[in-house]
Amino acid sequence: MIPGRLEKALGHAFADPGLLQTALTHRSHSAPHNERLEFIGDSVLNCAVALELYRRFPALTEGEMSRLRANLVRQDTLHRIAESLALGDCLRLGEGELKSGGHRRPSILADAVEAIIGAVHLDAGFDAAAALVGRLYAAHLAGIVPGQQIKDPKTRLQEFLQGRRLALPQYVLLDTSGEAHAQNFRVACEVPALRLKTEGVGQSRRAAEQMAAERALEKLK
């Protein structure tokens, strides 16, 4: 049973509600699950964001648009979008995943957002799916200041602190988990002068540091 609330939040009424049901079904629950829809959704998302950046920023190079896009489509951004939709409550998970808190896991939530985008494409075509992406990313797109956000978060944080003559942040590896081919890193970013401490996770140490730096920047805004 899909909450009407979710369709309303998405701004799309499904002609085939089974597609949304599938998009919300994790593979641990039952088949059909959302992995194939996620494959579609991931590429629709990449494409819709590329087109949006192309239209909004005529002066940006290909490389600059690539970097902006990578920032918009990464798991952390999708996770926040999932949280803004309260998507965790709508997911269908297997018992094991439910018990281990799967409905709060960033990767599961991010994948479901992509699957929903894929479901809307199959339900109503590319333009409808791209319009959904535009709605989900409205705030993120509006917040882009070319030339600023093109620099990665660690660089921006460093420049912010240097501009105030404060000591540079320290990045501390908190732990790693997972097997060798799919490790997860958890890193803290500490700015003692501002009594600031944030955390980031990622599949590389660098990615985790970037996320921690981004969160530090948000607190400093």
Added chain:
Amino acid sequence: MIPGRLEKALGHAFADPGLLQTALTHRSHSAPHNERLEFIGDSVLNCAVALELYRRFPALTEGEMSRLRANLVRQDTLHRIAESLALGDCLRLGEGELKSGGHRRPSILADAVEAIIGAVHLDAGFDAAAALVGRLYAAHLAGIVPGQQIKDPKTRLQEFLQGRRLALPQYVLLDTSGEAHAQNFRVACEVPALRLKTEGVGQSRRAAEQMAAERALEKLK
């Protein structure tokens, strides 16, 4: 001056011929050049191929579709499509690139194909661009045998030879070029028992070996 032949081969008459002109203009020639269109086209291509695989192969997993797609959108495949369009004759290159044979360079040709796909999207929307991708890739898509092509070329070549009780191929690094962060590898694949020798290039040794193996398989067909 764009040859009418090209529009005919593409099966798309541009409402705005300037878009096609830009798609054919390398950055060495003049601005506006095709790099921003290539960014759009790359993502439209990825998306259109994803949708095509989703529709054609309902039994494939996300991972299997990903591998098939990677094979379809890589430079070597795009290069062949460019050659089938005789695209080299239509490119606008700077003098230096012209002299050094830029109109035959795989990367320049592959990029121009992507830029054309992007130009069609801007000219007539996603569905028109996806239809172009369907036409350009018709033979490649029709040639997919799930479960066969999902294995990578080196594996398929090995299995082909083992099935005939022949010695395994040898991969020999011929040379590397370029700077450390953007090296190019050239590798030979040799099957002495069949007097077969092919070459492949790529940005990693493994990628070059896969291309050489793929070309060996084509000769064995």
